[in-house]
Amino acid sequence: MLLSAQMSFGQKCDLILRGKILHQENDDPIEAAYVWILETRTGAVSDQNGNFVIRGLCPGTYTITVQFLGHKEIRQSVNLTGSSTAQTFRMEEESLDLTGVEVHGHREAVQTTTAVTSLYGEAMLQARGESLGESLKRVAGVTTFSTGNTISKPVIHGLHSNRIMILNNGIRLEGQQWGAEHAPEIDPFLADEITVIKGAETVRFGPEAMGGVILVNPPALPTSKKHLTEIHLLGASNGYMGNLSASHLGGSDKIKGLGYRVQGSVKRAGNVKSPNYYQANTGMSEYNFSSSLGYSSDRLGAEAYYSFFNTELGILRDSHTGNLSDLINIIENGEPFTKADFTYEINNPKQVVSHHLAKIKSHYHLNPEWKLNLQYGFQLNNRQEFDRRRGELNSRPSLDLELITNTLDLFVDHTIKTNWSGSIGLNVIQQANSNIPGTGVTPLIPNYEMFNGGIFAMEKYLKGPLELEGGVRYDYRQVSAARYVGNELQTADLDYQNFSAFVGGLYQLSPYFAFTSNLGTAWRPPNVNELFSQGLHHGAAAVEIGDPDLVSENSLKWVNGLEYESEKALVEFTVYANQIKNYIYLNPTGETFVSLRGTFNVYEYLQADAFFYGFDLSGSYTFSDRLNGYLKGSIIRAKNTEADNYFPFIPSDRMDWGVSYAFGKSSNPESDRITFSNVLVAQQKREPDFDLAPAPPAYALFNIGYQKKFQLAKNQFNVGFQINNIFNTEYREYMNRFRYFTADMGRNILLKLNYQF
Amino acid sequence: MQNFRKLPVYLVAAFTLGIVSCESDDPTPENEGEVITNVVLNFQELDASNNPVGTPVSFSAIDPEGIEVGATPTIQTINLKKGKNYRMTIAVTNSIEGEDISAEILEEADEHQFFFLGTAFTGNIMTIAYNDPSGKLIGLQNRLAVSSSPGTNNAQMRVVLRHDLDKNFPGATNPNFQNFEQAGGETDLDITFPVVINN
Numbered sequence: 001m002l003l004s005a006q007m008s009f010g011q012k013c014d015l016i017l018r019g020k021i022l023h024q025e026n027d028d029p030i031e032a033a034y035v036w037i038l039e040t041r042t043g044a045v046s047d048q049n050g051n052f053v054i055r056g057l058c059p060g061t062y063t064i065t066v067q068f069l070g071h072k073e074i075r076q077s078v079n080l081t082g083s084s085t086a087q088t089f090r091m092e093e094e095s096l097d098l099t100g101v102e103v104h105g106h107r108e109a110v111q112t113t114t115a116v117t118s119l120y121g122e123a124m125l126q127a128r129g130e131s132l133g134e135s136l137k138r139v140a141g142v143t144t145f146s147t148g149n150t151i152s153k154p155v156i157h158g159l160h161s162n163r164i165m166i167l168n169n170g171i172r173l174e175g176q177q178w179g180a181e182h183a184p185e186i187d188p189f190l191a192d193e194i195t196v197i198k199g200a201e202t203v204r205f206g207p208e209a210m211g212g213v214i215l216v217n218p219p220a221l222p223t224s225k226k227h228l229t230e231i232h233l234l235g236a237s238n239g240y241m242g243n244l245s246a247s248h249l250g251g252s253d254k255i256k257g258l259g260y261r262v263q264g265s266v267k268r269a270g271n272v273k274s275p276n277y278y279q280a281n282t283g284m285s286e287y288n289f290s291s292s293l294g295y296s297s298d299r300l301g302a303e304a305y306y307s308f309f310n311t312e313l314g315i316l317r318d319s320h321t322g323n324l325s326d327l328i329n330i331i332e333n334g335e336p337f338t339k340a341d342f343t344y345e346i347n348n349p350k351q352v353v354s355h356h357l358a359k360i361k362s363h364y365h366l367n368p369e370w371k372l373n374l375q376y377g378f379q380l381n382n383r384q385e386f387d388r389r390r391g392e393l394n395s396r397p398s399l400d401l402e403l404i405t406n407t408l409d410l411f412v413d414h415t416i417k418t419n420w421s422g423s424i425g426l427n428v429i430q431q432a433n434s435n436i437p438g439t440g441v442t443p444l445i446p447n448y449e450m451f452n453g454g455i456f457a458m459e460k461y462l463k464g465p466l467e468l469e470g471g472v473r474y475d476y477r478q479v480s481a482a483r484y485v486g487n488e489l490q491t492a493d494l495d496y497q498n499f500s501a502f503v504g505g506l507y508q509l510s511p512y513f514a515f516t517s518n519l520g521t522a523w524r525p526p527n528v529n530e531l532f533s534q535g536l537h538h539g540a541a542a543v544e545i546g547d548p549d550l551v552s553e554n555s556l557k558w559v560n561g562l563e564y565e566s567e568k569a570l571v572e573f574t575v576y577a578n579q580i581k582n583y584i585y586l587n588p589t590g591e592t593f594v595s596l597r598g599t600f601n602v603y604e605y606l607q608a609d610a611f612f613y614g615f616d617l618s619g620s621y622t623f624s625d626r627l628n629g630y631l632k633g634s635i636i637r638a639k640n641t642e643a644d645n646y647f648p649f650i651p652s653d654r655m656d657w658g659v660s661y662a663f664g665k666s667s668n669p670e671s672d673r674i675t676f677s678n679v680l681v682a683q684q685k686r687e688p689d690f691d692l693a694p695a696p697p698a699y700a701l702f703n704i705g706y707q708k709k710f711q712l713a714k715n716q717f718n719v720g721f722q723i724n725n726i727f728n729t730e731y732r733e734y735m736n737r738f739r740y741f742t743a744d745m746g747r748n749i750l751l752k753l754n755y756q757f
Numbered sequence: 758m759q760n761f762r763k764l765p766v767y768l769v770a771a772f773t774l775g776i777v778s779c780e781s782d783d784p785t786p787e788n789e790g791e792v793i794t795n796v797v798l799n800f801q802e803l804d805a806s807n808n809p810v811g812t813p814v815s816f817s818a819i820d821p822e823g824i825e826v827g828a829t830p831t832i833q834t835i836n837l838k839k840g841k842n843y844r845m846t847i848a849v850t851n852s853i854e855g856e857d858i859s860a861e862i863l864e865e866a867d868e869h870q871f872f873f874l875g876t877a878f879t880g881n882i883m884t885i886a887y888n889d890p891s892g893k894l895i896g897l898q899n900r901l902a903v904s905s906s907p908g909t910n911n912a913q914m915r916v917v918l919r920h921d922l923d924k925n926f927p928g929a930t931n932p933n934f935q936n937f938e939q940a941g942g943e944t945d946l947d948i949t950f951p952v953v954i955n956n
Binding site: 317318320321322323325326329330333336337338339388389390391393398404406430432433434435437439440441442443446447448449482483484486487489594595596597598599 | 779780781782783784785786787788789790791793794796818820822829830858861862864865919920921923938939940941942943944945946947948
């Protein structure tokens with residue numbers, strides 16, 4: 001070996017060896033692994049992306065060793081010829097029998113070349129007490145589509161509801177997500193990390209993942225003796241909200257690899273206050289629970305998980321209008337007619353929703369390169385919506401749905417030692433929706449059964465700073481629906497099938513710069529409400545008419561990202577374009593329908609080609625140990641390219657910036673931090689041809705936050721104090737459906753306590 | 758490759774779970790409890806001492822399907838005589854379910870109230886006063902007086918039933934309260950009847 005290296009003497013010694021070091025288990029990059037070339041006695045340490053560079057090498061054959069604590073050493077020879085070389089190393093964990101070695105957690109890292117942003121740690125701490133939708137507003141490019149202050153749905157790059165997907169610990173959340181006023185049935189407290197993928201990810205996650213995917217992940221279960229309890233206690237002045245969450249995480253000391261977690265939360269809030277009045281009947285209560293039990297050995301991983309979500313939400317009294325003139329009157333009035341005081345009481349109209357999710361998951365390492373995965377999930381969703389009704393009917397829900405979903409995933413992962421990794425699998429979704437009789441209202445959507453089967457394959461090639469990936473998927477979906485309209489039975493059998501595919505790449509230009517690009521197709525079959533709606537929507541004083549002949553939406557989304565990360569600066573820039581064929585939307589027909597109750601607008605579901613494009617920017621800069629600044633912004637343009645007009649409820653341009661100052665002791669300045677931030681939202685100038693009221697004007701909100709950390713021996717105590725909307729500014733958000741009826745929430749003062757022991 | 762022997766175990770597990778599928782319930786026809794199909798205005802002519810004179814006349818608004826899409830309600834023209842007093846009662850029914858909704862309104866007197874609007878009351882053509890036997894202001898029974906010299910023979914009477922309103926709201930005691938929506942609540946009925954005044 002030594003000889004071969006010497007033989008190259010006299011040649012130009014300017015070759016470079018680049019490489020990337022990853023965990024064999026889950027492709028997570030390994031930071032601080034040691035790479036050594038025996039012959040030259042030179043080496044390098046991998047950075048946080050797992051990358052390393054060794055320069056100034058002569059052509060020849062070298063022996064390379066890669067070392068990292070708890071992992072088997074890699075020893076390999078590399079032949080450097082005329083050009084520089086890049087190589088990927090995957091490190092396998094040492095056998096469990098060795099004492100003192102921690103088993104690597106089995107949580108999967110998201111492997112994608114699309115733009116990905118995660119909320120965790122401090123950002124998660126600041127978001128505690130908020131709904132999932134509200135929390136995710138911290139991610140550039142994510143906004144909310146809300147119904148008052150208690151119901152908010154995340155919007156990724158202008159798409160929401162059934163055009164994005166939410167995964168609760170790896171299981172696609174199947175609630176009644178078609179409804180604009182149906183919030184995701186998930187407790188953000190169960191997660192220690194929430195990840196947003198902003199690309200078309202149908203191949204990986206299945207139909208409907210068109211605009212993006214949200215992964216709500218609980219922490220990895222401990223695999224060795226360890227106990228951690230965490231308590232959150234929060235209070236807010238607006239609505240006198242109180243929120244308590246507790247979780248306990250433990251690892252067994254008797255059985256190595258066995259771990260568990262239990263978590264629960266309760267939340268109660270009363271009427272929300274806009275700057276000048278209370279919003280009548282806007283209280284809410286929520287209680288949630290989740291638990292998991294897991295076992296990990298070097299070969300086998302198994303997990304059982306259960307989560308329960310339960311909420312009762314008051315809906316603004318005056319948003320439930322009798323007819324079009326009621327609606328016009330309240331819009332003209334500019335605020336609700338019903339005057340209210342503060343109360344925790346929740347009356348009709350209200351929603352009562354519960355969601356059970358149980359899953360079992362197992363993986364088995366067939367050998368160091370192949371892994372078999374099986375996951376089964378069961379979900380039961382109950383949704384009851386109550387309206388103001390006469391007499392005994394008032395205590396009966398006017399919408400009462402039970403949705404049962406089974407999901408099954410079976411797939412094989414492989415990670416070849418060097419350059420290749422990928423997975424092949426199948427995915428089955430089986431669903432049944434039933435209207436519980438006795439509502440006294442013809443159901444808005446029919447009873448139905450749905451079956452969706454999909455097969456997919458994807459592969460990734462990794463060579464040093466370059467990653468390339470691609471995948472294909474085929475899905476078949478069958479829906480059979482039945483319902484009575486009056487005494488007439490209507491049935492429909494529909495099927496849909498689709499191919500989807502994606503290609504993507506990542507290039508690490510330098511340790512600081514990375515460029516990603518991803519082009520993916522996605523599809524979404526029409527929803528039952530879009531197919532079969534035929535009835536009155538009280539909140540919009542509208543009659544909505546579905547169309548059983550709608551076809552699937554097909555999209556092509558191209559997402560490009562540029563990330564710069566140095567010691568002081570972090571910049572993420574994402575540009576995207578999304579072409580959607582047969583985009584389904586609710587279109588006002590311009591006709592009105594007259595009944596004994598008065599007049600209503602008539603809306604119908606139509607399809608047209610749509611084009612969405614825009615960019616997200618997020619950056620931060622560390623001026624000094626103490627001073628830090630950040631900026632986030634997003635711009636979305638969405639057009640109906642057939643009719644050459646705009647769709648309703650597309651987020652307007654917005655940005656959010658702030659500075660924070662740390663003023664703890666010089667040894668630990670981060671123990672005290674004060675943050676001042678400012679949210680700027682432009683008026684939506686690209687309005688649809690018809691809207692009940694014009695888009696509200698631009699607004700600016702100012703917030704201030706103070707965070708203090710106490711270290712009490714091994715325990716940590718965090719105190720957070722926030723004032724949102726300091727100046728009690730009266731504003732209306734275009735993306736809030738209740739902007740027609742009321743101003744948004746006024747000033748809110750929050751106290752957030754967190755204790756970890 | 759020995760380990761691939763585990764594969765059948767996973768496939769069997771997958772198959773077992775796969776057949777645990779569920780079915781939706783068979784749909785059942787729903788009784789439309791909230792729907793109003795018939796609104797009948799009964800006019801009983803009264804003499805000077807409030808005794809009934811002659812046979813009462815009725816005018817109705819009918820929408821046999823309730824609030825379904827498609828059908829338009831049929832609204833009759835109200836014919837009344839110049840200079841006469843009437844007792845006007847309102848009967849509201851759901852003919853699909855054979856339900857007497859007037860009785861429910863009476864039961865929930867605190868939450869319901871009729872308002873009477875339109876040119877019939879603004880153009881010095883007629884006046885109306887609540888006259889419910891219970892003494893509560895509901896509007897299921899009223900006293901109506903037609904002017905002896907109306908400016909015109911043609912007018913409109915808009916009948917609005919509000920639900921869940923604040924009955925103590927200033928002005929809400931007036932059956933012709935124009936700004937009834939300010940008292941909160943929502944509209945259950947909003948029907949405009951043409952009115953013809955005969956000699």
